[in-house]
Amino acid sequence: MSESFSSGLIAFLQAHEWLAAPLVFVLGFAEGIPVISLFVPSSVLFLGVGSLLGAAGGNFWTIWLSAAAGATLGDCTTYLLGRYYKDEAVNLWPFSRYPDWLVKARAFLEKWGVLAVFAGKFLGFMRPFMPVAAGALQMHLLLFILANALSSLVWAGVFLAPGWGLGRVMQ
Numbered sequence: 001m002s003e004s005f006s007s008g009l010i011a012f013l014q015a016h017e018w019l020a021a022p023l024v025f026v027l028g029f030a031e032g033i034p035v036i037s038l039f040v041p042s043s044v045l046f047l048g049v050g051s052l053l054g055a056a057g058g059n060f061w062t063i064w065l066s067a068a069a070g071a072t073l074g075d076c077t078t079y080l081l082g083r084y085y086k087d088e089a090v091n092l093w094p095f096s097r098y099p100d101w102l103v104k105a106r107a108f109l110e111k112w113g114v115l116a117v118f119a120g121k122f123l124g125f126m127r128p129f130m131p132v133a134a135g136a137l138q139m140h141l142l143l144f145i146l147a148n149a150l151s152s153l154v155w156a157g158v159f160l161a162p163g164w165g166l167g168r169v170m171q
Contacts, residue, residue, distance in 0.1 A: 017058045024049055024063050025070035028156060032074025035094055037128040046159035054167025060160070067156035068149070071121075075131040075148045082135025089136045101125075105133035114139070114147045121151035122158075 024046065031042040046067060053063060082089050089095055095102045105126055109116045117139070120130030134144050 017053070017056065020049060020053050020058055020063050021066035024067035024156075024160070028067040028070025028072075028152070029074035029077075031071055032076075032078055032128055032131060034078065034128040034132065038125075043155075043159045046156065047163040050160040050163025051167035051170075052163075054164035054169075055171050056167070057171065058164075060164050063164075064153075064156055064160055067160060068152040071152035071156060072145075072149045074128075075121075075152065076145065077131075078128060079131040079135040079139075079141075079144055079148070082132035083138065083141075084135070086136050086138070089132055095132075101129050102133055102136075105129040106137060109133050109137055109139070114143050117144060117147035118151040121148075121155045 027040060027042040027045055027049075030036045030040040049063070050060075054060070085092060090099050090102055105120070108120070108126070109130065112119065117130060117134055120126050123130075131144070131148065
């Protein structure tokens with residue numbers, strides 16, 4: 001990235017810092033939706049957004065909580081879909097085309113329970129399928145929300161903080 005471009009981008013973020021929170025909220029939400037998450041590399045984008053915002057002197061806590069809230073809400077949405085469709089979820093696209101995705105997520109949940117919801121946030125392609133499987137298996141809603149919210153906070157922090165810290169150092 002050329003220095004003039006990065007300086008311009010940082011200046012833009014300084015003037016429009018309010019855009020960062022909705023952006024990371026949407027990225028976090030997208031990460032919890034099975035089809036969308038395949039096309040939106042939120043984890044990588046979080047590193048970039050974090051570093052740019054850190055260089056612009058932005059507030060870490062706001063973007064961290066916004067990203068975690070988006071991820072939590074996205075996962076809750078897919079959990080509710082799984083809960084509604086139960087065993088019929090396997091007949092919905094993309095599961096109908098790739099039924100092993102949901103089967104693997106269900107097996108992981110059956111073995112590890114609520115810990116699978118937490119760990120699933122860090123397991124790449126399984127991330128958006130774990131909430132659907134948890135819903136289909138009728139995991140207790142409160143347990144799901146607690147594990148999901150905690151894992152979303154940790155996940156958002158893991159991918160935003162290094163970039164933000166690097167941005168602050170580079171400032």
